[in-house]
Amino acid sequence: MDIILILLAVRAVLALFLFAFSLQKRATPAVQFTFLLMWLGNSLFFGYHLNDASWIRNGTIALMFLAGPSVWWLVRSQISGSRTMFHWIHMVPFPVAVAFSLGIPSTSFTTFLWAASVSRVAYGFVAGVELWRNRHALAQKNRLVWLAAFILMLVWSSLWSGVLYIMPGSAGDWIPIEATVALKAFGASAVTLALMWWAIIRPEIYLDTPVQDSEKELPVTDFDRDVFARLEAAFKGEGMHRQDTLSLASVADTLAVTPRELSNAVNRCSGQSFRAYLRSCRVADAKEFLADPARKDSSVFDIAMDAGFGTKSVFNDAFKAEVGMTPSEYRVTSLPEQKIKSAG
Template sequence: MIDTLFTPLYLWATLQALALGVMVPFLRLDKSNVFLGSFFVLTALNVLFQYLLVFTDFRLQYPETVFVSDAIGFCYGPVLYLYYRQLIFERMELRQWLHFMPVGLYLLYFIGFELLWRDFRYENYIDQPQHIAVLSLIALSNLIYLFALLHSIKRNDRHKGVKEFKLISWLDMLIGVFLLKSLLHLYIFTMHTFFESEVLAVVRLVKDVLFISTTVLIVVAAQWFLLRYPELILHGSSLDTADEDDAGDPLPDVGKSEPDQSLTLEEAERLKALVSGQKLYLDAELTEAVLARHFGVPSYYLSRLLNQVIGKRFNEFINSYRVEEAKRLLASPDSSNRTMFAVSLDSGFKSESVFYTNFKKYTQMTPRAYKLKFAR
């Protein structure tokens, strides 16, 4: 009866996670999407092997495959951390592969000792001290990478108003939920050794329910998330098309009254000094009303000053500063390994597409071409 209820859920979760893993790098092939796709492929494999080992006779025929879930457990943290890192940095340094050293050491141990040195049997490994130690190390690894991801979000919380950073933060929240789910699963698993046989079946049932329910929840959330915000995986592609945010504000209706005598070049220079001095343009959520409050004038006065004296719409005025900031970052050796996604965030743009469109508008070249000019 239980098998009948669980089978459709496990099958659905496996196929859907695998579809996500293939779709993400297929839509746009870059290093960050490869790691994101790998996360979903690992999830699909984990669900599949959990089903085979728990609900079928697969573990009796191929008991040595029990290592797969443990190896995947060691991989989750590094894959998610490197996905986050590749969104910000272009080059993946050789030392970053050291994140996979724990899973490599585990495979050496399992193959060299459990399989080749000993006569491996399922019951001589599962729930035994050596397996409890492995699960404890996986839990420790998950905790370390969870805190590393949360630290990265905290360090970049100045981008909290940026639409695309909100997407990253939301995905990181899903990552945190998934890691906590893994820890809970591992905790219940290790507690098997402390329960009497009468309640062991109940503990395993609770573990299986938590495992598949949280996995299904995360897969559904990821599907909704990627459908709602496709720019998460399409960032950087087809960026020569205009974004609605870049269309610019329509020319304000300033009325037919006589020109305001207070609209002087001195006031325009004071506005420019305020924006550049306080770097207000780095706020991706900056609006005309907010800038007017900073300047200490009504919004209609700021609109007239921008249009009648400076000769620019609000978006054009602010984005010109953001482009200059992006040019500075792209020309700086300190930013040579930053992705265009990271530069767009650091320059105050709301999305990467708006960044590309405005940069090309003001410089007649793409950000990457501008960066290559200084790299030579």
């Protein structure tokens, strides 16, 4: 088991590195929160293998009730760009688990672990479905692989926890317990190492804004202004941004520049990443559509599609992040007829 302890220690250190990286690079709250949970969970799990105190064991499992919602929130925020915290209802199992763990009898340990594992697998499945539905957009943003790896690690660890702790008798019949522990540890360690490696060689995949080539931001050039002016003409004049499959590479190809040149131009002229600028243009169109009396009978879903969003959930998250209210709430405050109905 010495190799397992070494792997757990390495995972805890790598998770701490990822959390520190997310803070230093000012990643989105979802990324920071996910890496924080990853560090805390790995550290407690390592501590449990050194000292199997019940409070460490139960604390580790209690954190599992936050792991699922955090990964679901991570995927949703990476798709929509929303920085809003996930809804409080997803937090409820955690304090319940903490309260339950304070006086949990040893005979209920497997039930407690079963519930935590099922929760993580369920959230992993939902996040995976959302990831699959938006796979093309995420692939264009270079976010598909690392998010898929993270979901895989979540589900993989949970399933092997079930095999190891929930069904120890049957597990021993067809696979040795030591092999089960090793499969769980090696799989999760491989993904953690990959996440750390990407943070070193491709840190931009975790961030909402591009990484600068130097510590001091470069000045805006005439070339930047020309590229950005042509981008604005294509977006606001021709409505190119309403294509739901639009990517940095495809727009750069249309404007006859490289993706890096386009990214730099948008960042220097607007102070936003290409992704954030694209989202703001789509939300601006959606606001116009929602406030248009001629479109009062159009559904929110139709307006989301017309503005260039791929799914309604992504649209709702992005709109609320930009405007501070949901599309339906904005429509009520913008349309005179809706104001009258609301007042009545």
